[in-house]
Amino acid sequence: MKTVLSRRAGASLALATLLATALPRAGGASARNATDAGSFVTTLAQDAIDQLAAPNLSEGERDTRFRKLFLDGFDVPLIARFVLGRYWRQATEAERAEYLRLFDELVVQTYARRFNEFNTARLRVLSVSRPNEDNDVIVAVEGSVASKPPVRLDVRVRRGSSAYKVIDVSIEGVSMAVTQRDEFSSVIQRGGGKVEALLASLRGKVGAR
């Protein structure tokens, strides 16, 4: 059990770590003129620190800022579609619309929670590469919190029409998007292959805030 569990240890530093990290200043580069994926990621993380680490921020204000940063830096609609996998095609227009709305709410909640737990982490970029046969750039970073062992994060970045966006984060080899896709797919299959089964589950989660 020891090995199994420690293998999943990385999951304890979810994506929020990335946003939460105090990075060495990248020469004051801002998100607007970031010219490569690596600096895009470091800038995004630094912006998160600058905007969210203020001690006297009200909870409501922090949520609002987090949501804006997150939706600007991440291609949430694309992630949502990837996560729904083959069921996207099967879903009706109404189901898609509701799914996108619920997913949006779900990821913001999830990541905001993680962010609050790991707002003291440090990030170090290990490499920037394109290991797959596509244009996605993987920024490998090492995140460490206090005296805990460092955690390897692979941030997948895709250049859209105007800017880079994060589309996935793998923590110690476990992709958040793939995990969620497998999970959603299981919910749908167990619900008789109906997208509605997933929507019902998400409504419960998101609504139970």
Add this chain to the structure above:
Amino acid sequence: MPSETRLAGPRQWLAFAARGCAILALGALAACSTANAPAGDAAANDPIEPFNRYIFEVNRFGDEFVGKPLATIYRQTVPDPARNSVANAVSNLRLPWTAVNDVLQGQFGRAGDAIARFGLNSTFGVLGLFDMAKDNGYPHHDEDFGQTLATWGFGGDPYLMLPIFGPSSPRDTVGLVADRFLDPVTIVALDGDITSRGNAFTWTRTGVAFVSGRERTLEGIAELERGQDYYAAVRSAYRQRRASDIRNEDSDATIGPRFRFGVDTD
């Protein structure tokens, strides 16, 4: 899902599965007997899912009443740096077996790293409590026999939920057995009598490793638990993590996630 490289042909796999059946208990037997049954979901490769889910719930119950409370008490009573040293010591004791597996995988450079780490950390690092080697060019890595079997061509299907030990596969179950009996540290500790029930040292090591490992995964597992389907999330995360370990992503930052992030077109 990032496809784990499967070099094994069906025949090799069956030969392996047959061997696994001979060695293993109930869970593996069940897996073997149903391995050729049509799978409900090919991607999940979990032909005995109802049975696995049942074991998963039993494990979850145990975790709720033993694992999680122990890990929580450990976190509350032992300060951060001490817990980190405990984790270092646990990880240090795995290094000889890691080195053996490196050799079995043909990774001689990594075997050297593991031995150097073990030497440095066991001496200057005070019985492994401090990771001196990391700062001297020997970063941490960890191998087990399941990974070695994977590099020899054995695939990681079907999924298998073991009582107590958790997520696994026939391959990784054989790996676990080898990890238990062939680990040089265990062999030395038991004075060569590997079939013994263990002694104070081996049981303490196992217990400490379990509590330390569980403490470090409290948040991560809670996050998986919070989702829509805990069982499916653990299955997915376990498989991805194994694939990543088998690729040795720890040694090279440019070996990233190997899958295309594609979406179906409308």
